[in-house]
Amino acid sequence: MILLAVIYGAIYILAPEKIEEPSKASEHPKPESKPTPKKETQTESESKTIMNNSTIDEYLKSINFSGTAVVVREGKFVLNKGYGYSNRDTKQLNTPDTRYYIGSAQKALTAVSILQLSEQGKIQVDDPISRYLSEFPNGSQITIRNLLNHTSGIKGHIETNDVITPLELVQDIERRGIKRGPGKWNYQDSNYTVLSYLVEKLSGETLADFYKRHIFEPAGMNQVGFYSSFKNEKDRSVGYFLKKDGTYSVPSVPDLSQLFGVGNLYMSASDMYRFDQALSSGKLLKQKKFFRNVHGW
Numbered sequence: 178m179i180l181l182a183v184i185y186g187a188i189y190i191l192a193p194e195k196i197e198e199p200s201k202a203s204e205h206p207k208p209e210s211k212p213t214p215k216k217e218t219q220t221e222s223e224s225k226t227i228m229n230n231s232t233i234d235e236y237l238k239s240i241n242f243s244g245t246a247v248v249v250r251e252g253k254f255v256l257n258k259g260y261g262y263s264n265r266d267t268k269q270l271n272t273p274d275t276r277y278y279i280g281s282a283q284k285a286l287t288a289v290s291i292l293q294l295s296e297q298g299k300i301q302v303d304d305p306i307s308r309y310l311s312e313f314p315n316g317s318q319i320t321i322r323n324l325l326n327h328t329s330g331i332k333g334h335i336e337t338n339d340v341i342t343p344l345e346l347v348q349d350i351e352r353r354g355i356k357r358g359p360g361k362w363n364y365q366d367s368n369y370t371v372l373s374y375l376v377e378k379l380s381g382e383t384l385a386d387f388y389k390r391h392i393f394e395p396a397g398m399n400q401v402g403f404y405s406s407f408k409n410e411k412d413r414s415v416g417y418f419l420k421k422d423g424t425y426s427v428p429s430v431p432d433l434s435q436l437f438g439v440g441n442l443y444m445s446a447s448d449m450y451r452f453d454q455a456l457s458s459g460k461l462l463k464q465k466k467f468f469r470n471v472h473g474w
Contacts, residue, residue: 333367373438
């Protein structure tokens, strides 16, 4: 099993009853840390290490957690801290600013994008895919909702190491056809490859530009990007595979153009929290609509 860097990044958003009460010293910062919670911006508080709960901190150390952990209680950061190495060769440490590939968690952003287009009247989740892709196999029976919920019945693209365009991905998915009629759940990256292609087709923007204007900017996400710029990030992480003998190796991964819209995005743990907050607070979508139409990615 290949473990991308996202495996090492954890986001914790806990209800009050799920976290040990911080000490009074933790709840009330020393006078010299002047900013009040209302005036302190997320960027300011998330770019520094925060450790206001020693129980969680010691637990993560005890299990040799490697990554960045964010714990938020009632809108305030209890923990925002890096653990272990982002690069074991150079001994670079994980920090609150470390960027991780987020793997399939990217599908949540693609789902949001489709539902934003639905709110704009450009697509409906119960439309057949043939309305937008006339050559799609069994397209009159497969709906956008089937793609969102992994119940389309398509065979899907097989990843290679070749550079590929979004159009070529969709054409390959069409060529490979279907394995069954829609309705039965079967997790396939290709469902969201098609949805990502539709975001570009219906919006007239690249997926990167659409994410930026409709998700990153409204959510205040500023430590996020696509795979082509990852190598330029000084805080980038390296993903590792933990072998049975306890040693680590760097796994091979396909060219990430193969994972268009489904696994070619990176961000910090703080930005993942920002996305979650923007979604749950209604900045990106009406919450009930999102959870009614998407049952997993």
